Amino acid sequence: MDIEITTLDGKKSGKVSLSDTVFGLEPREDILHRMVRYQRAKARQGTHQTKGRSDVDRTGARMYRQKGTGGARHHSQAAPQFRGGGKAHGPQSRDHSHDLTKKFRALALRHALSTKAKNGSLVVVDDMSAKDPKTAALRGQFTKLGLQNALMIGGAELDGNFQKAARNIPNIDVLPIQGINVYDILRRHTLVLSKAAVEALEARFNGEGVK
Known part of the structure; x- marks a missing residue:
């Protein structure tokens, strides 16, 4: 050519x-x-990363008693559904x-x-x-x-x-x-x-x- x-x-x-x-x-x-x-x-x-429930600084004490509240049963405030809780299945640092x-x-x-x-x-x-x-x-x-x-x-x-x-x-x-x-x-x-x-x-x- x-x-x-x-x-x-x-x-x-x-x-x-x-x-x-x-x-x-x-x-x-x-x-x-x-x-x-x-x-x-x-x-x-690959530096994107969020905190899981084991990474956030929240108390580990039970929020309230197990029975008798009329509400759902919860334990740790670090659970993803609570404000300030850890991210569920969030991105982690890795090599792409x-x-x-x-x-x-x-x-x-x-x-x-x-x-x-x-x-x-x-x-x-x-x-x-x-x-x-x-x-x-x-x-x-x-x-x-x-x-x-x-x-x-x-x-x-x-x-x-x-x-x-x-x-x-x-x-x-x-x-x-x-x-x-x-x-x-x-x-x-x-x-x-x-x-x-x-x-x-x-x-x-x-x-x-x-x-």
Whole structure:
């Protein structure tokens, strides 16, 4: 698959051939769904917790005598039905993450990349750099490219001026190649890769067969 390379100013800068084993798969929603669930579950803090009846500080004495009151029989004031009592079956701190194999996670990333390529939402730029950390200037370049909601993936090291200029633009995320992930790819409309990012991705998946 061949795709045109463009500059940030919107000018053509040649073509690059994308590997079909990385960008040419037939996207599967079930794989992408499992991967997004994995990422979102892993991101959960799991610190939500309520006090049960054994955790609240209430007297353990019987509220009133067992018989003769004409009312229901109660004992501890820490029971859930009383104000100030413990919560019944409330949430407890726990780890929400679950496992997915490394092979599956790599496959999901390739399916996410293939989704953007198939939908025509993949853009390759020659370089992600800026002379000055000026947000207005970079926003003008993005307008020329039609980028309003995009994830931008650079090389192993990001240009400092480009990163500073882009971080104030709404709906634009900038990550190094090490941070590429399925959730961020799918949550943005357009995926923008630098030439260095394309080379790094194809080197990463070199030798893996299509499954």
